[in-house]
Amino acid sequence: KSDNMKTAIQIIKHLGQNTKCVIRARFGEVSAMTAETSKNSPFTIRANFPWTIQIKREVNSKGKEYLGAYLYNDGSSFKNWSCDVKGSKISLYHHKNGFSAKLEEEGGEDQIDAYNEKDRSWGMSEMMLWSDLINPEKGFIKDDEIFVEARFEV
Secondary structure, eight states, rough: OOHHHHHHHHHHHHHOOEEEEEEEEEOGGGGGGGOOOOOOOOOOOOOOOEEEEEEEEETTTTTTTTEEEEEEEEEETTSSSSEEEOOOOOEEEETTTTTTTTEEEEETTTOOOOOOESSEEEEEEEEEEEHHHOOOGGGOOEEEEEEEEEEEEO
């Protein structure tokens, strides 16, 4: 086989492999966030796509405020792009227990979410009550900062 053919086969094999990804982000000045505002972590490249974690101060239809957390893909520099993600998990870490206790939302190990130009994010709008999040006694906020982690497979 020619060198070009060997290279093409290696690329095709690589493209067919799933990539396990982890993104961790620290968000500061959380208590100053107002209703329906959001913050994004810096974009990071995983599996050749730009990803970020977004947090929002959400208000539901009953007027209750929650922390919303989302995994966001910005493939806007590509045309007609798409990727499949499975096993998505977003975690909020607990400071008092040395990050051992987590509040998590899982997409399910076998659930596949399609990301594309029209559908760029996955997550939850009611991860935890906002009042619990900003209450230092609950242990999720320290020095007005929270830590969020997203795990997923592309």
